[in-house]
Amino acid sequence: MKNNTYTVLSKLAVFLSHYKATLVGAGLALMFTAGVTLAMGQGVKLLIDDGFVAGSPDKLNGAAIFIIGVAVLMxxxxxxxxxxxxxxxxRVSADIRQAVFDHLLTLHPSYFEENRSGEIMSRLTTDTTLLETVIGSSASMALRSLLTFIGGMILLLVTNLKLSAFVLAGVPVVLLPIMLFGRRVRNLSRQSQESIAGVGSYAGEIIQQIKTVQSYTQEDNEKRAFNAHVEGAFAAAKRRIRQRALLIAVVISLIFSAIAAMLWVGGNDVISGAMSAGELGAFVFYAIIVAGSVATISEVIGDVQRAVGAAERLFELLSIKSLIVAPGKPQPAAPLEAAIHFDQVSFCYPSRPDEAALSELTLDIPAGRSLALVGPSGAGKSTLFELLQRFYDPSAGKILLGGQDLRSFTPQDLREQLAVVAQTPTLFSGSVLHNIRYGNPNASEAEVIEAAKAANAHDFIERLPEGYQSDLGEQGVRLSGGQKQRVAIARAILKNPRILLLDEATSALDAESEFRVQQALDNLMQGRTTIIIAHRLATIRNADQIAVMQDGNIAALGTHNELLDSSPLYKRLSELQFQENKTTQPSMDKTA
Structure with missing residues (x-):
């Protein structure tokens, strides 16, 4: 545990070392204020001996002026x-927060499947805020108290050696509970932080899915469940607070017992003439300074231990290694032909290691051609998209782009060649302009508008309250499903990629909008390698080839007409689609 604390503090020191000048300035200011505080004791001695006892108004005035001057300097x-x-x-908290966020963006997607986003967000916000408070306040108090403790002890020895023995005898007695309780406080602080993170994670999930919660009338159950999380966090906090309160109470009782004993002995020495009243006053002042320093350290050490626990959680995130890494000598992807080849590819998701999503799959997609993927749910269609974007690497086999293994490119270089339109479009909080421009941050507003027109999105965007500057809300909540889809298509059009990945890209559109967007996609697909996951016959018939997937492999490959004759599975899927089209009326986009 102790070594772990030192490891965390050494990592914190790395961030602090970036600001050496500020550290030196803060250290000098700390030493200066500690020294000036200790000098106040000499003012007390002058005030008593030269002012009160000697009965000299001039010396009393001088002592008062000295104390005021010291107070101003302090x-x-x-x-x-x-x-x-x-x-x-x-500054350091902001740097750590930025470093953690930057690192999170490089991690493999499976990490976020195995760890709750609320927990990660708690570390990024709550833990860094705690760290900020401790570094900016508690640590300063602890260092100042340490300096005044050391200086006070030296002056106590100089002022009266006999009385100093009482103080020195009490120091180890006071430090022992600080060390014992401090370790417990740190462990309890980590538990408390994790409990708070659980509360935030649960609340975030429920708020995000509020429509489902209300639709199933689960409000009362969720209130009870959230209350259980809150009470669990409160119980953890109570354990931590109890230990800290006990620590402070023990330290205070020990300190003031020592001071009482010291005053008794010192009072007898003043009465007997062994020391002056001024010396006793100065000694009492220094003793109170030392006692206050120890009390402050005992109180602050709990905050410091909490900060160590928070920093430990943050550095755990920074220490995670991404499973998707760039090669030592990456190859450029841009000059290569946009031909894709899957060579005996097998893959299992990390969360389901015993269940093969793909099994020895081999597939060729020539440059500039289109391939439609069809098949039942779980056949592996979406997995191909995940592997092509290198969110995962194959368990066996390899995927080639222009004859080069995807692992020979940097992930960023590879993904710059691709544009994805997902079945459920992802939009960000912000304006329409920001969301479309996500495909190309350097695009002009005119280029954004052209992309929106090509995606049949311009008309409804113009009708929004602030047009392209309209805020879409969290996850684009202020748009309908069809509108979200068209914004996502406009984003892909603006990126102008060499490879298109379309996952049911027109599934949320009404018949008229689908026709228009399909025309835009047909134009966009010209000269580009395109892979389409689709069930709509119109999309499938336009593809150069259709791959029928089943159980993680290619069951059949050919054109629409060829597969109707050669693939019973494709024929059955086509018949089901035909029957569905016959019996289902096209839904009209209410805001198209």
Whole structure:
């Protein structure tokens, strides 16, 4: 555990080391304020011996002026210290938050399948906020208290060696519970943070699926379930607070018991003339400074332990290695022919290692040609898209682009050659312009509008309250399904890729919009390698080839007419589609 703490602190030190000048400035300000605080004790001694006891108004005035001067210097030093240390806390926390987010963007998708997004978000927000508070406030208090403790102890020894023995005897007695309780506080702090993360994760999931919750009238059940999470987090927090409160109570009782004993001995020495009242006053001042420093350290150590736990959770994220990595010497993908070849590809999803999604699949897609994938659910159609984008690597076999293994390119270079239109389009919070321009951030507004027109989206966008500047809300909630689909198609058109991946790209459109968008897609597909997952006959008939997939492999390959004769599975799927088209009236897009 101790080694783990040192590891976390050493990683924190790396982030702090980027701001050496600020660290030095904060350190000097800390030492200055600690020194000035300790100098106040000499002011107390002068005030008592030269002012009160000697009965000299001039010396009393001088002592008062000295104390005021020290107070002014203390306030200036405190301002500088507080600003620099708070700045460091904010800056380092922001750097860690950015580093974690940047690293998350490079991780393989399967990591996010195995870990809840709410838990990750809690680390990115709650843990970094805690870290910011501790670095910017608690750590500063702890360092200042440590300096005043050391300086106070030295001055205690200088002022009166006999009384210092009482203080020194009490130090190990006070430090022992700090060490014992501190370790427990750290473990409980981590548990508390994880409980809070669970609360946030659960709440985020329910809010995201609020329509389903209300549709199934599960509000009361979800309230009870959320209450259980909240109470669990509260119970963890109570355990942590109980340990911290006990630590503080023990330290305070020990400290003031030692001070009482010291005052008793010192009072007798003043009465007997062994020491002056000013010396006792200065000694009491330093003793209170030392006691206050120990009390502050004992209180702050709980925050520091919490920060170590929070930092540990953040550095765990930073230490995760992505399963999808760029090669040492990557090949450029852009000059290669956009021909795709699957060579004996087998694949199992990490979450289902015993269930093959693809099994020794071999498939050729010539450059500039289109291939439609059909087959029952679970046949492996979407898995081909996942592997082509290198969200996963094959368990066996290889996938070639222009004769080169996909693993010879950087993931970014490979994905720049592709554009995907998914069955369920993904939109971001922000304007229509931002969402379409996601396909090409450097595109002009005129180019965005042209892409929207090609996707049959321009007319409904113009009718939105602020046109292309209209905010779509979280996940595009303010658009209908068909409108979302057309915005996603416009994004793909704007990217102008060499390879198109269309996953039921027209499934959410009404008959008229589908016809128009299909025309746009037909134009877009010209000269581009295109793979289409589709069940609609119009899309399938336009493809150069159709691959019938079953159980993770290619059951049949050919044109529409060829497969009607050679593939019973394709014939059955076609007949089912035909019957469905006959019995189902096309739904009209209410806002088309």
């Amino acid at each position: 306030s200036i030093g405190t301002y500088i210290r507080f600003y620099l240390v708070s700045w460091l806390g904010e």
